[in-house]
Structures are given as C-alpha cells and as structure tokens.
Amino acid sequence: MSRVPWTIKYRPKVLDEVENQEDVKKQLREWIESWLGRKPETKGLLLYGPPGTGKTTLAYALARTYGLEIIETNASDSRNMTSLRNIVERASMAGSLFNERGKLIFLDEVDGIQPRQDFGAISAILEILRNTKYPILMAANDPWDPNLRDLREAVKMIEVKRLGKVPLRRLLKRICTEERIKCEDGAIDSIIDASDGDARYAINFLESIAEGYREVKEDLVNEVLRRKERELNPFETLRNTFWAKYGWQARQAVSNSQIDYDLLMRWFSENIPVQYESLNDMWRAYDALSRASVFLSRAKKASWDMLSYTFDLMGPGVAMAEVAKKTQNWKAKWKNYQFPQLVTQLYRTKRTRDLRDQIVRKIGLHLHTSSGKVYSDVLPFALVYLSKEPEMMKNIDLSPEEINFAKSLTIHENEDVRQHIEKKRESKLKRNARRAKS
Numbered sequence: 001m002s003r004v005p006w007t008i009k010y011r012p013k014v015l016d017e018v019e020n021q022e023d024v025k026k027q028l029r030e031w032i033e034s035w036l037g038r039k040p041e042t043k044g045l046l047l048y049g050p051p052g053t054g055k056t057t058l059a060y061a062l063a064r065t066y067g068l069e070i071i072e073t074n075a076s077d078s079r080n081m082t083s084l085r086n087i088v089e090r091a092s093m094a095g096s097l098f099n100e101r102g103k104l105i106f107l108d109e110v111d112g113i114q115p116r117q118d119f120g121a122i123s124a125i126l127e128i129l130r131n132t133k134y135p136i137l138m139a140a141n142d143p144w145d146p147n148l149r150d151l152r153e154a155v156k157m158i159e160v161k162r163l164g165k166v167p168l169r170r171l172l173k174r175i176c177t178e179e180r181i182k183c184e185d186g187a188i189d190s191i192i193d194a195s196d197g198d199a200r201y202a203i204n205f206l207e208s209i210a211e212g213y214r215e216v217k218e219d220l221v222n223e224v225l226r227r228k229e230r231e232l233n234p235f236e237t238l239r240n241t242f243w244a245k246y247g248w249q250a251r252q253a254v255s256n257s258q259i260d261y262d263l264l265m266r267w268f269s270e271n272i273p274v275q276y277e278s279l280n281d282m283w284r285a286y287d288a289l290s291r292a293s294v295f296l297s298r299a300k301k302a303s304w305d306m307l308s309y310t311f312d313l314m315g316p317g318v319a320m321a322e323v324a325k326k327t328q329n330w331k332a333k334w335k336n337y338q339f340p341q342l343v344t345q346l347y348r349t350k351r352t353r354d355l356r357d358q359i360v361r362k363i364g365l366h367l368h369t370s371s372g373k374v375y376s377d378v379l380p381f382a383l384v385y386l387s388k389e390p391e392m393m394k395n396i397d398l399s400p401e402e403i404n405f406a407k408s409l410t411i412h413e414n415e416d417v418r419q420h421i422e423k424k425r426e427s428k429l430k431r432n433a434r435r436a437k438s
C-alpha cells in the first residue's frame with residue numbers, strides 16, 4: 001500500500017486547525033461570508049507569500065470549513081483556462097451557485113503564467129473573474145511581476161507570512177507524537193532553522209530523517225544539513241572532483257552533486273584551465289567533458305541510463321586527466337574557482353533582458369499577437385517605426401526607462417533592419433528577373 005506523505009497526512013482540514021495565520025483566516029472568512037450573503041466584496045482573492053507557508057492548505061481548509069466543493073487548477077495552463085471558462089459559464093446559466101453544494105475555484109501558481117507561452121491566460125482569468133458566480137481564490141509566490149498588474153488591480157490581495165518558529169515547532173512535535181517517533185528538541189530546532197518558515201520543507205525533512213533512521217537526533221540532522229549544503233555548492237563539487245586521488249571519489253563528487261547537470265558542465269568547462277597547468281591535461285579533461293555532454297543529451301532524449309556515462313566522464317574523466325596524479329608525490333593544488341561566464345553574464349544582463357521582454361509584451365498586446373511572433377517577425381520593424389513616431393511609444397504605454405532602452409536599441413537595429421530590407425529587396429528583384437526570363 002502506498003504511503004501518504006506527511007505534508008498531506010497532517011495537512012489541516014479546517015481553518016481552525018491551521019497554525020497561526022490568524023489575520024489571513026479572518027479575512028478569508030469575511031470574504032467567503034460576503035459571497036454567501038450574495039454580496040461579495042471582490043470576486044477574486046489572491047493569497048501570496050513564500051513557498052510552503054500554507055496557501056494551498058488555507059484554500060482547502062476554507063472550502064472544507066464552509067462545505068464548498070473545491071475546483072483546483074494550475075493557472076499557467078491555457079487548457080485549464082478553457083475548461084474553467086466553461087464551468088463559470090455553465091454556472092451563470094444555471095442560476096445561483098449556492099442552490100446545491102457551493103464551489104470554490106482555486107487557481108494555483110498564477111505567477112507561473114508565462115506571457116509568451118500562455119498567451120491570453122491573464123485576460124482569460126480577468127474574464128472569468130468578471131463573469132463568475134463562484135468565489136475565485138488564487139495563489140502566488142511572487143505576485144509583483146508587471147504582467148500581473150491588471151490581475152492585482154482586480155482582486156483583493158492577502159499576504160501569507162512565513163510560519164514562525166513557535167507554530168512550526170508545535171506542528172513538528174505533534175507529528176512526532178502521532179507517528180510515535182523519538183525526536184530530540186535540538187533536532188527539531190535545527191530543522192526549523194534550516195526551513196526558514198517553509199512548513200513543507202520542514203515536514204518533508206522530518207519525514208525523510210524519521211524514515212531513514214527511525215529516530216530524529218540532533219547530530220544526525222546537523223550532519224545531513226551539512227551534507228546538503230555541500231552538495232548544493234558548485235565550488236565544493238569542483239574541489240572534490242579535481243582533488244580526487246581515485247576515479248571513484250571523483251564520480252561520487254559528481255553524482256552526489258545537487259547542481260543541475262548542464263550548469264555543472266559549465267562550471268567544469270570554466271575551471272579546467274584554472275585547475276590544470278599543462279595543456280595536455282587540459283586537452284584530456286575537455287575531451288572527457290565534451291563526451292560527457294554527448295551522453296547527457298542522449299540521456300535527456302533517449303534514456304536516463306546514459307546518465308551513468310555522463311558521471312563517469314564528468315567525474316573520473318576530468319579528474320584523471322591530470323597525469324601527475326598517478327605519481328607518488330602528487331598534491332592537490334588550491335585554486336580560486338570562477339563562476340561560469342554565462343552565469344555572470346546572465347546575471348549582469350538580467351535588467352536589460354527584462355526591459356526587452358516588457359517592450360515586446362507591450363508591442364504584442366497592442367498588435368494582438370504573441371510575444372514569440374513579435375520577436376521573430378515584428379521587433380526590428382516595430383523599433384524603426386517607433387523611432388520615427390515617438391508619440392507611439394507613449395501610446396503603447398512604455399515607461400520612460402523602456403523608451404530610453406528602445407531608443408538605444410533602435411540605433412543598432414536601424415542599420416540591421418536597413419541591411420535586412422535591402423537584402424530582401426535585392427533577392428526579390430533577382431527572383432523577378434529570373435521569372436521574367438523564364
């Protein structure tokens with residue numbers, strides 16, 4: 001029989017069982033009661049706060065407390081939006097929501113909506129909000145994305161704060177008692193410190209330790225935490241690989257690492273010339289790494305069994321590339337590893353990329369087309385047009401910062417576009433000439 005995870009098993013069923021969050025619970029009660037009194041304050045309500053603080057829990061507990069059926073869907077899927085529209089439409093035709101068993105619609109992860117992929121999802125939600133006869137509760141971790149502005153204005157927003165240490169401790173201790181597990185107080189405190197108010201993380205952590213070791217001891221918890229920290233640290237993975245005397249040690253360093261494999265590959269790629277001084281060592285290390293990369297893409301496309309070869313090549317392959325390692329008096333050399341260029345570059349250009357995406361989104365909204373289409377077909381021409389008609393910049397609602405950015409782009413793009421148009425014109429002329437001949 002499959003076991004129910006503790007986060008589900010111990011999820012509060014009704015509002016009174018939800019630890020803390022008194023203000024949130026009060027506001028949720030008032031909101032749903034305003035619906036039951038047929039005069040909703042606002043049709044939609046958005047719960048926002050960090051992961052694992054109980055937003056989903058609150059939604060389910062609210063529904064249960066008031067005997068409502070909950071309809072949950074992930075907001076960032078346009079198919080869900082279509083089926084939701086149907087539900088809402090049917091309800092408006094059927095008359096009153098509360099004739100039979102009422103419903104509460106719960107849209108999770110509204111901040112996961114990608115305007116490019118889920119084009120129209122936000123306007124679909126806004127439309128659903130206008131027409132709904134059901135209360136609509138939404139959840140987001142970060143609701144401050146500019147794409148969500150219209151949504152923010154249409155709903156009531158309630159912040160769900162991180163759970164404090166005291167309620168979290170109460171929660172974990174209750175679970176330990178019900179599961180009949182011996183838990184040291186210091187162990188619970190360490191888990192709470194590491195979880196940073198994320199109840200899901202804390203409960204999952206407790207469960208994994210209890211499952212593996214049958215009791216929850218402080219030194220054990222601290223050791224697991226230290227290991228986790230190390231496995232998340234790319235500098236540590238690099239050091240353990242480059243400093244490994246034997247292949248199996250290097251393999252372990254790579255396979256234990258919790259870093260995304262593609263990213264790890266970039267870390268190695270950047271730091272092979274930092275670690276190795278001999279060109280031959282470097283050459284062998286890069287050779288192994290490039291083979292690892294081939295197996296990684298095969299693993300992703302064909303079968304994850306290939307991952308084993310990726311580890312062999314990225315770990316022992318890179319580590320054993322150093323010939324001196326086979327000699328008696330080899331000693332590991334301390335080096336200052338570097339961040340991969342790509343990571344620093346992406347970090348530095350984040351603001352620029354965000355600005356570009358915002359402009360593209362606004363042009364797309366104006367032209368009723370997706371951001372993807374704007375990128376591929378429209379952007380260079382739109383920039384030229386905008387530079388000629390500065391008033392248009394204001395019409396499509398560009399902020400002063402975006403206008404400056406668009407202008408700076410236009411200078412470069414103008415030349416590109418001119419050449420692009422020129423080339424197109426030439427090939428068209430040639431084509432016409434060929435046609436005329438034949």
Ligand SMILES: Nc1ncnc2c1ncn2[C@@H]1O[C@H](COP(=O)(O)OP(=O)(O)OP(=O)(O)O)[C@@H](O)[C@H]1O
Pocket residue numbers: 006007008010011012017018019020021049050051052053054055056057058139140141163171199200203
């Ligand atoms: N206030 C609380 N009282 C009791 N248990 C809680 C509370 N908050 C969270 N939990 C526990 O933590 C688990 C995770 O919470 P939940 O899924 O509601 O978080 P969330 O805020 O929706 O997270 P995310 O933003 O990642 O979706 C729940 O299943 C529940 O067991």
